[in-house]
Amino acid sequence: MSRGPDAATQFERALLAQAARAGCPLTLVESDWTRWASATFNGAxxxxxxxxxxxxxxxxxxxxxxxxxFALRNHLVADVAVTVQRRCADAVTATVEALTVEER
Known part of the structure; x- marks a missing residue:
């Protein structure tokens, strides 16, 4: 039985959908994630x-x-930041960093 998309896929989809609703459709250039844990939380x-x-x-x-x-299934988006913005002619490339936490 499939558990559905992971937090990374859900976050990417939500980010692209949110931008499209705001009138600025994005192209996904690159995406990566790493597991993260604290004494009380697990996430990425x-x-x-x-x-x-x-x-x-x-x-x-x-x-x-x-x-x-952001509405993600079984995950909360705890933090989002735009860390890099590059402008070139009539385009903008931006790097977005986020922390997701698994709901228990």
């Missing part, structure tokens, strides 16, 4: 690089992303 650290045409909607979305809510 995610690094996702995306690209999109430069626009005021994209600028606003990137600025508001750290406060965004």
């Amino acid at each position: 650290r995610h690094v996702v690089t995306v690209s999109a045409p430069a626009s005021s909607a994209l600028e606003r979305w990137l600025e508001e992303l750290p406060e965004a809510e």
